[in-house]
Amino acid sequence: MAERRRVDYNIHRDVLDEEIVDDCRFNCLDVLFFCSCSGPRLKKSILSTVPVVSWLPRYPVRENALGDLISGISVGIMQLPQGMAYALLASVPAVYGLYSSFYPVLIYFFFGTSKHISVGTYAVMSVMIGGVTERLAPDSNFLENVTGEAIINTTLRDAERIKVAAAVTFMSGIFQVLLGLVQFGFVVTYLSEPLVRGYTTGAAIHVIVSQLKYTFGINPTRFSGPLALIYTVLEIGSLLPETNLGTLVVSAVSIVCLILAKELNTYLAKWLPVPIPVELIAIIVATLISWQVNLNAKYGIDVVGDIPSGLQPPALPDISLFSQVIGDAFAISVVGYGLAISLGRIFALKYGYKVDSNQELIALGLSNTFGGIFQCFAISCSMSRSMVQVSTGGKTQVAGALSALVILIITLWIGQLFEDLPKSVLAAIIYVNLQGIMKQFTDIPALWRSNWIDMVIWIVTFILTVLLNPDLGLAASIAFALLTIIFRTQLPTYSLLGQISDTDIYKPLNSYEEVKPVPDVVVFRSSATLYFANAEMYQEALGRKTGIDITKILAVKQKLEAKRKRVEKKQLKKAQKEAKKQAKENGDLQVDVEHTEMAGVAVIDIEPDRDPSLPRAIILDLSPVNFLDTVAVKTLKNIKKDYGEIGIDVVLTGCQSGVVHNLETGGFFNEKVTKCCVFSSIHDAVLHCQCSCETERHQQDKVSICFVNAYAALQQD
Amino acid sequence: MAERRRVDYNIHRDVLDEEIVDDCRFNCLDVLFFCSCSGPRLKKSILSTVPVVSWLPRYPVRENALGDLISGISVGIMQLPQGMAYALLASVPAVYGLYSSFYPVLIYFFFGTSKHISVGTYAVMSVMIGGVTERLAPDSNFLENVTGEAIINTTLRDAERIKVAAAVTFMSGIFQVLLGLVQFGFVVTYLSEPLVRGYTTGAAIHVIVSQLKYTFGINPTRFSGPLALIYTVLEIGSLLPETNLGTLVVSAVSIVCLILAKELNTYLAKWLPVPIPVELIAIIVATLISWQVNLNAKYGIDVVGDIPSGLQPPALPDISLFSQVIGDAFAISVVGYGLAISLGRIFALKYGYKVDSNQELIALGLSNTFGGIFQCFAISCSMSRSMVQVSTGGKTQVAGALSALVILIITLWIGQLFEDLPKSVLAAIIYVNLQGIMKQFTDIPALWRSNWIDMVIWIVTFILTVLLNPDLGLAASIAFALLTIIFRTQLPTYSLLGQISDTDIYKPLNSYEEVKPVPDVVVFRSSATLYFANAEMYQEALGRKTGIDITKILAVKQKLEAKRKRVEKKQLKKAQKEAKKQAKENGDLQVDVEHTEMAGVAVIDIEPDRDPSLPRAIILDLSPVNFLDTVAVKTLKNIKKDYGEIGIDVVLTGCQSGVVHNLETGGFFNEKVTKCCVFSSIHDAVLHCQCSCETERHQQDKVSICFVNAYAALQQD
Numbered sequence A, B: 001m002a003e004r005r006r007v008d009y010n011i012h013r014d015v016l017d018e019e020i021v022d023d024c025r026f027n028c029l030d031v032l033f034f035c036s037c038s039g040p041r042l043k044k045s046i047l048s049t050v051p052v053v054s055w056l057p058r059y060p061v062r063e064n065a066l067g068d069l070i071s072g073i074s075v076g077i078m079q080l081p082q083g084m085a086y087a088l089l090a091s092v093p094a095v096y097g098l099y100s101s102f103y104p105v106l107i108y109f110f111f112g113t114s115k116h117i118s119v120g121t122y123a124v125m126s127v128m129i130g131g132v133t134e135r136l137a138p139d140s141n142f143l144e145n146v147t148g149e150a151i152i153n154t155t156l157r158d159a160e161r162i163k164v165a166a167a168v169t170f171m172s173g174i175f176q177v178l179l180g181l182v183q184f185g186f187v188v189t190y191l192s193e194p195l196v197r198g199y200t201t202g203a204a205i206h207v208i209v210s211q212l213k214y215t216f217g218i219n220p221t222r223f224s225g226p227l228a229l230i231y232t233v234l235e236i237g238s239l240l241p242e243t244n245l246g247t248l249v250v251s252a253v254s255i256v257c258l259i260l261a262k263e264l265n266t267y268l269a270k271w272l273p274v275p276i277p278v279e280l281i282a283i284i285v286a287t288l289i290s291w292q293v294n295l296n297a298k299y300g301i302d303v304v305g306d307i308p309s310g311l312q313p314p315a316l317p318d319i320s321l322f323s324q325v326i327g328d329a330f331a332i333s334v335v336g337y338g339l340a341i342s343l344g345r346i347f348a349l350k351y352g353y354k355v356d357s358n359q360e361l362i363a364l365g366l367s368n369t370f371g372g373i374f375q376c377f378a379i380s381c382s383m384s385r386s387m388v389q390v391s392t393g394g395k396t397q398v399a400g401a402l403s404a405l406v407i408l409i410i411t412l413w414i415g416q417l418f419e420d421l422p423k424s425v426l427a428a429i430i431y432v433n434l435q436g437i438m439k440q441f442t443d444i445p446a447l448w449r450s451n452w453i454d455m456v457i458w459i460v461t462f463i464l465t466v467l468l469n470p471d472l473g474l475a476a477s478i479a480f481a482l483l484t485i486i487f488r489t490q491l492p493t494y495s496l497l498g499q500i501s502d503t504d505i506y507k508p509l510n511s512y513e514e515v516k517p518v519p520d521v522v523v524f525r526s527s528a529t530l531y532f533a534n535a536e537m538y539q540e541a542l543g544r545k546t547g548i549d550i551t552k553i554l555a556v557k558q559k560l561e562a563k564r565k566r567v568e569k570k571q572l573k574k575a576q577k578e579a580k581k582q583a584k585e586n587g588d589l590q591v592d593v594e595h596t597e598m599a600g601v602a603v604i605d606i607e608p609d610r611d612p613s614l615p616r617a618i619i620l621d622l623s624p625v626n627f628l629d630t631v632a633v634k635t636l637k638n639i640k641k642d643y644g645e646i647g648i649d650v651v652l653t654g655c656q657s658g659v660v661h662n663l664e665t666g667g668f669f670n671e672k673v674t675k676c677c678v679f680s681s682i683h684d685a686v687l688h689c690q691c692s693c694e695t696e697r698h699q700q701d702k703v704s705i706c707f708v709n710a711y712a713a714l715q716q717d
Helices: A019-021 A037-050 A051-057 A061-089 A095-100 A105-109 A125-137 A154-181 A185-190 A193-216 A226-243 A245-268 A278-293 A296-300 A319-350 A357-373 A381-392 A399-420 A423-433 A434-451 A450-488 A533-545 A550-586 A590-607 A632-644 A657-664 A682-716 B019-022 B041-048 B051-055 B061-089 B094-100 B105-112 B123-136 B155-180 B185-189 B193-216 B226-242 B245-268 B278-293 B295-299 B320-352 B356-374 B381-389 B398-421 B421-432 B435-450 B452-490 B535-546 B550-586 B589-607 B630-645 B655-663 B680-715
Strands: A007-014 A143-146 A149-152 A494-500 A507-508 A523-524 A617-621 A651-654 B006-014 B143-146 B149-153 B494-500 B504-510 B520-524 B616-620 B649-653
Touching: A007 B105, A037 A051, A037 A357, A051 A105, A061 A095, A061 A125, A061 A278, A061 A381, A061 A399, A061 A423, A095 A105, A095 A381, A105 A357, A105 A399, A125 A154, A125 A193, A125 A278, A125 A450, A154 A185, A154 A357, A154 B589, A154 B649, A154 B655, A185 A319, A185 A357, A193 A226, A193 A319, A193 A423, A193 A434, A193 A450, A193 A533, A193 B630, A226 A450, A226 B006, A226 B616, A245 A278, A245 A296, A245 A651, A245 B041, A278 A423, A278 B094, A319 A381, A319 A450, A319 B278, A381 A399, A423 A434, A434 A450, A434 B494, A434 B630, A450 B452, A494 A533, A494 B278, A494 B356, A523 A533, A523 A682, A533 A617, A533 A632, A533 B185, A550 A632, A550 B061, A617 A682, A632 A651, A632 A657, A632 B193, A651 A682, A682 B105, A682 B398, B006 B061, B006 B550, B006 B680, B041 B051, B051 B105, B061 B094, B061 B123, B061 B193, B061 B381, B061 B398, B061 B421, B094 B105, B105 B356, B105 B494, B105 B504, B123 B155, B123 B193, B123 B320, B143 B616, B149 B630, B155 B320, B155 B356, B155 B550, B155 B655, B185 B320, B185 B356, B193 B245, B193 B320, B193 B421, B193 B452, B226 B452, B278 B295, B278 B381, B278 B398, B278 B421, B320 B356, B320 B381, B320 B452, B381 B398, B435 B452, B494 B535, B504 B680, B520 B535, B520 B680, B535 B616, B535 B630, B550 B630, B616 B630, B616 B680, B630 B649, B630 B655, B649 B680
Parallel strands: A523 A617, A617 A651, B520 B616, B616 B649
Antiparallel strands: A007 B006, A143 A149, A494 A507, A494 A523, B143 B149, B494 B504, B494 B520
């Protein structure tokens, strides 16, 4: 591919400007499509709304069943400890994490289109829910005066928190379904990769901070609003002397064990068909020890506590809470969707199928809506579980459904065995699961090398998320990311282009050696689109780059014009006087007056018009322009007019049809300025300018001769 | 110019790709400029900070003095009624409007660079000030219980309002000076013309509503915060039955007279050297009538009241108010600057000189800062006064200084004569002065024809300003205007390009008749720059436009690949078995196994790779791209990889050097993908693709022959 081909091509054609191009434009006949509702259409619409109907009957049992079974069980086993741990994050009792790993997963099986993501509890979502529950149902609301001491009524508090979590989950589900129905899946395009990664890293910091209390066995007050994280950290710092040593030891041991086990897992990955369920082992061992040693009673180590067996009856969420959680619900719905779809797309691309972004939105929405009815908290999908699901041979959504079954069995019969599990072990599981997210800090140097603006987006998103909390932080980060787009178009590179010798290719003059400026013609380009925020800079840059101080020249011209008129008047008077005098002598007054008048005009008219150092024409290359607003059109109009006045022809090139349309409606063209000044390529424009320069030179020569003759005539008088 | 030239040009050159172009790039030597402080530099810096030092000594007395004198007196005469009227808007006693027409105007004379704008009180600024003063010092704060009736202590109230106005003015001045010092003059670029016009129109509505109380002689409570205007209008509506008929009659008469007189003025403009000072006549006549008839006592018509003669001593503003007015002060500083600079630029362009946007900012800032110290309210410049200043022959800032002198004389000796002037006459002057702004409503149809997005900006700005008040409305409008830029890049036109026969020009296929698609090559272009918010759409549009369902093809390919492997294995086994069998018979095992293996590979290898309906190459024209972020680079990388896998070569063209740099740092290039796939023009890329297609075809023919031979060999076995 690297061999260099020499080409000869002969071009024999008209110089193309927009007017010629217009002539061969199609008469657009708008073709209308009519919608009709018919049997097959209805069937198709059902199939796309409930995808399971279309793929389950064609499920290749022999090929996929075994993989899905193993994968389902593995994921189910992972869901157990993660669900319980993330319930802690959401500030609800552990068993609700199990519910959240069951109902939504099952619903997703029916409606989801991604075959490989593991839907369920996720740290970022849980910490966002936790923010809401602790804001609306803080400990301080449930203080009871028992024998002179203020004690928190945890039963009441937890009941309230469950209600809040269910309400916000239900609402976020409704939001997702609505957004899906109006085909708003595209909102996720605002969540660019640097933003999502910066955001999840920032959210992870919130996760860690909210778990510190379990690790140290302390009980700080929860803060809400901006800077809550800072206040919480300060509070925890001040409470550190009260650390429960037993809890800290349990935490440290479990963190170390988990990290070692995970490393071992990675190391053994090649040989094992299914990874060792380290987290399951951890909670089983921890529960056994805790139960045997009676950690809770002896060392005051906080344990999970009461886990009711069986499921909860469905209940509509508390409508009175909706108005208080509407903002959080919206943020949760967007974040949950954004995380799920980006992961879903990665797998879809890898395994060659398609995820329908709007259907995904509806599927997640229904999962959350139903989840909310069954007292679950909001779900999304987890990277680590999805990786396990894929690596253990999961091929379809069936794996997810099976994992839900596993959770159901655990919830019904085994769950209550974990009542003695220390919460600090769950916190340890959360920390260890955040490892992947924490590795995202290495994005910073990588982005620094590849695109520093994206690095700024990453860092700002991270900081905003940490300082403003995940909900407000997300909105602020998106606003910032959009602003960077504006800033980028506000600081364009302006350059003069020259011709690569003997070609029709034009490149910036200052960066290439072989690029030569075109004599008498200036080619100017801005690297960015032209609109109100940079239109003035464009005009200034044009003056700076071409070295033409247009205001000064115009002022000089005006003065000269005024002088010319004065001189003209004076000369005319003088000439007329003389002519009269002569006429008195000769008697042929009329002819002479006309003569002198013409000569007087000719003397001054040419002088101020052209400075030989000025170029004859300016070509504005508008190829990077995406659209023009009225300010931009006005700017171009001014440039054309001002430079035209000092005898420089301004022509445009590289306009897309939308841009030409903008020029047209913006009133750029009139009787004098036609579409003939818009060329299809820089080379066309250069050829045109060179031709017209020559013509002009001829004309000027003629004028000069005129002038010399006239002057001579005047002298002779 | 409209004649059409036929050109012949022969191009004989290498096909240019970025790698070749790179070879002739300059080794950039950064030239460093050293700053040094020297005598001339210091002088220049002083001259640019206090422009009066440089232009006053060279003031051409003979040429300009007369014009400036007449113009100064005319403007001064206009300042008198306007100043008093706008003081009403700002909710401070009328005399403070006179102060505001004196101090700031004098300061501007020393520091300003625009020769033609008339700095001083302005309706929009005054109404913004009024919003602050009435919010921080509402009538309700000054109710006094006099003989069982609640009466407002106007003396205390006015004193407080003057303090508030001075504080906010001082602060806005400080903001302007600071912004000017950090060279932030460019912020004004965000105030595009449609935005400023929509904004001033919206502010005019506020002005009118705030004056209705003087016209009807009623006393509604002032509302603040969003939607305040709506509440105020409703309140005024409910108070209409209490209208003071005398006030209404005075208002109606003065409005009608003023409008007629202004029309007369326009009509007589050709013959009169100086316009009739209708407003001055109006207030003199109104004062005389009011004094003679004793309107205040007889009909309860509200008059201006006490006008102290002489000036106020300077006083530092109340620092404790600063924190309450910081937001308003910032809004006022930006708006005041925006209005002044846009008018200043218009005159500068017309008369061929330059206004320095940062120096203007400093000049206005100092005017406001000093104004704040002398109890003025914030100023900007007035369109109507500036027009009079120019049309009566004003040539320099001297006219402004003279107008300030006129105001000084009035303030010192004549002002107190106007104590009997009815406020409703001042309100009438305000209404009539808003005529020009109200005509801006005709922008809507004009913008509809030229650029509907700018029309939307106009209307949204107007609505936001009306609903959210001038301060918050401005911020919201700027945010909206910036968002439109994002939206425009999010809804690009995607098109396939074709060649205009026999040329090197490429245009969209669907809109031109003579444009023919290039055989075997697809040229694709998006009308907008490529970044995170539209990168996915780009990928989708490419698939849709080319009709290539890349996910499906890749999936099919994967399946075929799997099948191939199975078949291969099977065949290999079978062949080996047969070979063994043969070997047992012939004894030459080794050779045959190799043979069959090769044949087996050849059978399947070609088949899934190429579909004859697919193009051989895709050319992505990136000329409208301003910059690429990491998401965009990744998207391009994916396109290159995916299409490459199904045998379609993807090449780029029209990349600016910044874009190539982004590709480079973003990791687009590697050992396989070099800069050879980036071409300087579409035509180069097409030529390259056509050449390589032919080469490939040759190669494929060879492979096909290979395959036929191999297959034949296999069959023979």
